[in-house]
Amino acid sequence: MQAVILAAGEGSRLRPLTRSKPKAMLPVANRPIIEYVIDALLENGIRDIVVVVGYRKEEVIRHLNRLDAPIQVVVQERQLGTADALRAAESEITDNFLVLPGDNYINAESIARIKEEQNAMLVAEHPNPSNFGVVVIRNGIVREIVEKPEDAPTFTVSTGIYSFTPDVFSYLQTNEIPDALSTMIASGRRIRAIPADDWQDAVYPWDLLKLNSRMLKEIKPRIAGAVDASVIHRGTVHIGTGTTIGPNTVICGPVTIGNNCSIGPNTVIMPDTSIGDGVVLEPFTYVADSLVMSDVTIGSHSRIVSAVFGQGCILADHTTTYPSASLLEVGGLIQKEEFGAVLGEGVRAAPFTTFKNCIAGNSVTVGEGKTVIGIIEDGTRVM
Numbered sequence: 001m002q003a004v005i006l007a008a009g010e011g012s013r014l015r016p017l018t019r020s021k022p023k024a025m026l027p028v029a030n031r032p033i034i035e036y037v038i039d040a041l042l043e044n045g046i047r048d049i050v051v052v053v054g055y056r057k058e059e060v061i062r063h064l065n066r067l068d069a070p071i072q073v074v075v076q077e078r079q080l081g082t083a084d085a086l087r088a089a090e091s092e093i094t095d096n097f098l099v100l101p102g103d104n105y106i107n108a109e110s111i112a113r114i115k116e117e118q119n120a121m122l123v124a125e126h127p128n129p130s131n132f133g134v135v136v137i138r139n140g141i142v143r144e145i146v147e148k149p150e151d152a153p154t155f156t157v158s159t160g161i162y163s164f165t166p167d168v169f170s171y172l173q174t175n176e177i178p179d180a181l182s183t184m185i186a187s188g189r190r191i192r193a194i195p196a197d198d199w200q201d202a203v204y205p206w207d208l209l210k211l212n213s214r215m216l217k218e219i220k221p222r223i224a225g226a227v228d229a230s231v232i233h234r235g236t237v238h239i240g241t242g243t244t245i246g247p248n249t250v251i252c253g254p255v256t257i258g259n260n261c262s263i264g265p266n267t268v269i270m271p272d273t274s275i276g277d278g279v280v281l282e283p284f285t286y287v288a289d290s291l292v293m294s295d296v297t298i299g300s301h302s303r304i305v306s307a308v309f310g311q312g313c314i315l316a317d318h319t320t321t322y323p324s325a326s327l328l329e330v331g332g333l334i335q336k337e338e339f340g341a342v343l344g345e346g347v348r349a350a351p352f353t354t355f356k357n358c359i360a361g362n363s364v365t366v367g368e369g370k371t372v373i374g375i376i377e378d379g380t381r382v383m
Contacts (some may be wrong), residue, residue, distance in 0.1 A: 008054030
């Protein structure tokens, strides 16, 4: 069996984190999301894998070339939609095949449920169905797909994972796969709805925290680098090579820390935290329920809770993220979600900065003692 992974899109609702990298390459528990999809396929014995790339394709291709998996890459020249991306892979398809988004988590059991089916889709229950294609099902057969409705008729959504026969390409008349499915249904073709075992998508930046928490459950314990004898670690903790953990630091897993980091002394890292490569946590800093990407520096006496920090942020001492809930307009829609902060790449913050339920764009600069709330555009100076 073959599989086509669609990894050409940007993930615009995840900005600012996707300004410089595609959504499929965002690190969750210190691994790009697309790796979890590939792993699930390999666990099912599916090794004939085609990946469709487009937006910032060079980064995806470089990463795929480092993996120990036989992956064929094709390019979607313009990001016009999922069906257009699938058409880019048509010349590589010779058998029944799966289609999967490269930017969602899916487990191997879910793929096992659908891989033997012909013309089927994986579905899941979701508390916010209006962010997805909502599926109306009768007796296990898909009757209708309603894309991102304001008033969803059910809580059942499409995961974007399908099992097709090659003749599906004759139904790709628009640029979106759900339109092809609607055409197939109208012509009398039966599309089976298969419930997923475990599936998660990150629609908005703060959703990465839930996905990070989920994936940290899968990490393997490993203590490498130089860990001081006074360090206390409990639960599942993974520490990369070249990392130093200073005296009197406490780490409560699940936590993963990358390579060549400098942690502590006297820091506390609480559960559901992932820390990328080359990160510096200065003394007396507390981090919990956060995703910190590579090459970030967090100054001393900081308190970081429910935060996503993009690569290369430099935050001075006494930085605080304050989780709260407020209304944010993202992608033209009003959203309300409780989290501390989402910072794009290269954010600079002076001492005593507080980020409160905010999204700060790439290369934002914040002056000393400021409280930052709401959405701050790329390159803004908060003085």
